[in-house]
Amino acid sequence: MAKATRGSERREEALSRERIVDAAIELLDDEGENGLTFRALATRLATGPGAIYWHIANKSELLVAASDAVVARALGEVLAFAKPHEEIRRIAVVVFEAIDAHPWVGAQLSVAPWRTAMLQIFERIGRQVQALGVPGGARFTAASALVSYIIGVSVQNAANGRLLDPPVDRADFLETVSAQWKELDAQEYPFTRNVAAQLREHDDRAEFLAGIDLILTGITASR
Amino acid sequence: MAKATRGSERREEALSRERIVDAAIELLDDEGENGLTFRALATRLATGPGAIYWHIANKSELLVAASDAVVARALGEVLAFAKPHEEIRRIAVVVFEAIDAHPWVGAQLSVAPWRTAMLQIFERIGRQVQALGVPGGARFTAASALVSYIIGVSVQNAANGRLLDPPVDRADFLETVSAQWKELDAQEYPFTRNVAAQLREHDDRAEFLAGIDLILTGITASR
DNA sequence: TGGTCTCTGGAACGCCGTTCCAGAGTCCGC
DNA sequence: GCGGACTCTGGAACGGCGTTCCAGAGACCA
16 A cells, blocks of 8 residues: 555546545435446546446445444544533434434445444443443443444434435425324324324434433433 | 236236235345345246236335335234233334344335334334323333334344354354454543453343333333 | 237346456656 | 556446336136
């Protein structure tokens, strides 16, 4: 890898793993998950598909690199807070929002877990669980539950946003689903029918944080 | 749809949506997510790809139908229990195991949520949350948190199982990852390094249930 | 018996991830 | 200053995919 030391570049801006990953992120954000193809990426970088394969092994590696970059940037925004409770909530929100802004990251995290992206989240959460005073034997469980919940909800929230092809207004979308829930069979879906109104009014982010608090309460109560 | 009333069949067993979905489930279980192609499915059904399209609109609809069938069968096994706590745990375990046995269901649930499969889980969990005595305004939040956690952990657990192409022994796999964690940078990943041993020994299912209990404790404590 | 409607399945289309490879540009030993 | 080796490029090509098309087989009705 002596490449970086080379003085001059052949192209205006030489192809590099970083430039490819950045272009991939742009493409994914602009065109959605299906928009990322090696041909489209090559066009955007003014080159051919073959050139990309010199820097990246395959599409899966490209997706891992792209999601790692997004998660790392998001976590970088969370500074050390005074109270563990607060920092856990901050990390959760930042991850939630990163996946909301880049829905393809969510899909990627559930396909290829325990790569760098997820490990970073686990580490940050784990330290705060420790700071909360959770005893050694229960830390792994508590941190795992939190991370699973954070990723799980974020992925599903992002999936909801991707549901309809023309990006539809959130309020309209909830209105529609809520109406569908109200039409459900009263025998089969009594509960869902009853909470249909709450679906329309609910705030994903607030609901998400309420879940975090539920888990934190559980962790603290059984400490 | 007067088809079902037709007395005689052209083939030994006529093609039907149900037969196609069953064959798709078999194919997915046998060959993995990438094994389901319309060509392979056509071969298994001794027909051509075009015939399948008469019964199913596209691949996405086929995947939705297949996961709905698997989840419905799994939930069907859970009878009404006396105590809501118990039934919630039973539902959680059954979903966890169904996704573990059919990992492709997990991937599907995070791509297309809020279809029948997820709704069924939500409904069953919601009723028990209500039975727990959670007040009306908090039921939606509690049920959502539980469902998100259940799906989130199950999907990630299933994704772990799919990680390596030749199905590797679970203990070996954990041993390897645990060893990798111990090799992590001490500055960057102190927590993860510390719990590496717990990763090796932990039981996914038990950990999953511990998380459920954590949330249930939280729900009960803040009731 | 002829027409219509349901259903079949093979052929073909366009796009994808990936591989191949001729060659352009750069560096290094002599 | 020159020749070979090595890095990197990008267009062409391959096999496989989801999907569409359509000629026609079989069952039903007038």
